[in-house]
Amino acid sequence: MKKRRIAVIGLGNLGRSCAEALLADPTLALAGVVRRNPAPLDWLGDIPVVGHVAELHAVDAALLCVPPGVVLGMANELLQRRLPVVECARLHGDAFLAHKAEMQRVARLRKTPAVVGAGCDPGILSLFRNQFALLIPHGHTRSSLHVGTSLHHSLAAEGIEGVGKALATELKTQDGRLQRYVYVELEPGADAAAAEQAIRQDPLYLDEETLVFPVESVATLEETNRGLVLERHAAASDAGHAALLLEARFNETELAARMMLAAARALPQLQAGAYSLDDLPARVLWGEQGTSAEREWI
Ligand SMILES: NC(=O)c1ccc[n+]([C@@H]2O[C@H](COP(=O)([O-])OP(=O)(O)OC[C@H]3O[C@@H](n4cnc5c(N)ncnc54)[C@H](OP(=O)(O)O)[C@@H]3O)[C@@H](O)[C@H]2O)c1
Numbered sequence: 444m445k446k447r448r449i450a451v452i453g454l455g456n457l458g459r460s461c462a463e464a465l466l467a468d469p470t471l472a473l474a475g476v477v478r479r480n481p482a483p484l485d486w487l488g489d490i491p492v493v494g495h496v497a498e499l500h501a502v503d504a505a506l507l508c509v510p511p512g513v514v515l516g517m518a519n520e521l522l523q524r525r526l527p528v529v530e531c532a533r534l535h536g537d538a539f540l541a542h543k544a545e546m547q548r549v550a551r552l553r554k555t556p557a558v559v560g561a562g563c564d565p566g567i568l569s570l571f572r573n574q575f576a577l578l579i580p581h582g583h584t585r586s587s588l589h590v591g592t593s594l595h596h597s598l599a600a601e602g603i604e605g606v607g608k609a610l611a612t613e614l615k616t617q618d619g620r621l622q623r624y625v626y627v628e629l630e631p632g633a634d635a636a637a638a639e640q641a642i643r644q645d646p647l648y649l650d651e652e653t654l655v656f657p658v659e660s661v662a663t664l665e666e667t668n669r670g671l672v673l674e675r676h677a678a679a680s681d682a683g684h685a686a687l688l689l690e691a692r693f694n695e696t697e698l699a700a701r702m703m704l705a706a707a708r709a710l711p712q713l714q715a716g717a718y719s720l721d722d723l724p725a726r727v728l729w730g731e732q733g734t735s736a737e738r739e740w741i
Pocket of ligand 1: 458478511513514563564566
């Protein structure tokens with residue numbers, strides 16, 4: 444199968460992650476990089492670095508990785524050339540809707556597809572928030588970033604059979620209750636469920652709701668120590684007391700790049716117009732692997 448050739452516009456943090464992801468991708472190829480001051484870069488090998496997209500050969504789509512203030516102007520220029528675009532400028536709420544409407548107008552005028560807000564946030568985290576609210580329509584959402592200082596080693600958890608190292612942190616829920624999060628590095632062959640239950644039943648942890656998350660390396664978590672807890676709780680009047688929780692640790696730029704590549708895979712299946720991730724089913728984001736993804740994940 445011929446790889447679709449994708450250009451990266453702007454080589455800052457996100458542009459670099461996109462270029463690296465494209466170099467490693469089995470279905471997409473990096474056609475080249477467009478920069479304000481182009482010069483060859485060793486790590487790109489023979490991939491061209493140019494000052495304008497017109498200098499690149501056979502480009503199928505472009506990933507816009509430039510500041511939000513210049514995204515619209517650049518998208519307009521690319522769409523005029525009938526080049527489909529993907530971007531993920533940090534815009535939310537009304538500003539995002541206004542931006543999408545303008546992209547929609549231009550994309551339809553140029554008869555070319557564009558995907559907007561296809562990053563991490565906006566992007567995949569927007570999808571999670573949206574679906575949590577869809578499943579618990581009457582309730583509240585709380586989103587909190589982990590901070591390094593809140594993590595401490597938990598000797599109580601480390602004393603439990605099967606647990607190597609453990610870090611704990613406490614977070615407050617919207618209604619003021621304390622919840623404890625315990626991250627555990629399990630010893631090889633340890634029974635995760637048994638270790639989790641033992642931690643929850645430890646007298647030290649009985650007084651508060653305790654959530655246990657096995658991780659590969661507590662040391663890595665301590666170093667990067669970036670993550671997000673997204674919670675959605677049903678309103679107090681809801682007798683079912685439903686709650687959904689996403690506990691995530693990730694590199695935001697890498698996740699945004701991954702989402703942009705997924706959006707680029709969707710482009711050949713899209714009519715002219717601007718799409719947000721809300722408009723795109725997962726099978727379209729999988730590109731040609733849509734059917735096998737549906738078989739595996741549905
Ligand atoms: N949704 C998400 O999760 C998410 C995550 C990260 C970033 N973003 C978005 O991605 C975009 C890039 O973010 P970033 O963190 O990579 O920023 P960055 O590190 O500042 O990189 C932006 C790059 O754009 C180019 N650039 C800067 N000013 C420009 C101008 N006036 N005109 C044209 N090009 C210009 C530069 O590349 P050259 O020097 O190579 O020309 C610069 O390195 C932003 O729109 C940001 O909001 C979204």
